[in-house]
Amino acid sequence: MRYRSAAGRETVQEPDMLRGVALEERSPLTEPRAYRGRISIVTAWFCATNGRRVWCNSAIQMDAAMLLDFDPDIECFQSGVAELRWEEGGRSGAVRPAFFARTRGGQRLAIVHPPTARTAVAEEQVVREAAKAAGWHIRPLQVPQGVLRSSLRCVAHFRAAEFAPDSDARKALLKKFATPQPLQAGAAASGLGLQATGHAWHLLWMGELTCDWTKPLLPTSLVWASSTKSARQVDR
Template identity: 70%
Template sequence: MLLDFDADIACFQSGVAELHWQHEGRQGTVRPAFFARTHDGRRFVIPHRLAARAAELEERVLRHAAAAAGWQIRPLQVPEGVLHSSLRSMAHFRGAEFAPGTQARQVLLDVFAVPRPLQKGAAVSGLGLPAAGHIWHLLWTGTLDFDRTLPLLPTSRIWAVPGNDHSWEDNG
């Protein structure tokens, strides 16, 4: 879900390759978590977080394969605690079916031009039942924001991010 937030990423996939290796009588398989391509054509391999003893050898295998293939290795910094929980909540609304249309988007940007609780903004938007899903989607895309040090709840204060009115579909 973190790759959805990276504006440089054009597309990404998981489970598309395995790297089989042999070295000094040992063998194994490295399965990167993701492969990603940026809008400017750079390619990344994103490894799983590994146990300490496996990390060194698998990292060498990935470095070797990456150098041969022209990839860059890019580990993900997975947030922890409150932010991780908030991102998991927002991720349920990342799909295009929750994206507001142009008019609904503008209504919500206007409603949240001033910070207010999520549920209050949904109520005053006049968009009815779909409003909450649209708001959570706009939080996912970064069009709306919140205090990331606090849990994201229906009572959380959220606001429109000036100049950041892109849609999920624009991110690939």
């Protein structure tokens, strides 16, 4: 398995030597580069969860990063940090999980792309064996679709700390939204001035306010204070 050491040097080890290694905190093996004729886009997701830039090879992977960043159970994640090489029956290949992540409970995840049809069996086997040796839990890549994707993209614009309300503003907004209110109108009626709407959107990102995630999220959508942070969990 190929990855970078804590000092940033490229290293090759058997998977069992990576048990307990925080791959989710390591630097990517390579950063994707744009080139003439490339079909997918190259972009980076700024992760509000841990303040790091997460490189993505496509819009699909960036949407998956957005969903991970929104998940309250995820403490840290990074893309492109390790590569598994395999050989079988004269064939060979490499598998690079989309992300490695750590939950707040300390569980380490290898989040994998769907295998290609030609090498699906070999890829799935090598990932299973490596995960067992290294102590990872395998999770398939989850990508938000349709209404949920559009709504999360809107909320994600307000994920940065600059939109976070101070303690008094937070209490005022949660009090105002103790009963369902239209998002923009409720924020405007909070008495907090021009920043109130941005604060309200940020609280939606944080899960302290919630809404019906099965419907398009608009400034007129009903929003209310959630009783627990679990409101940040949405159907995918």
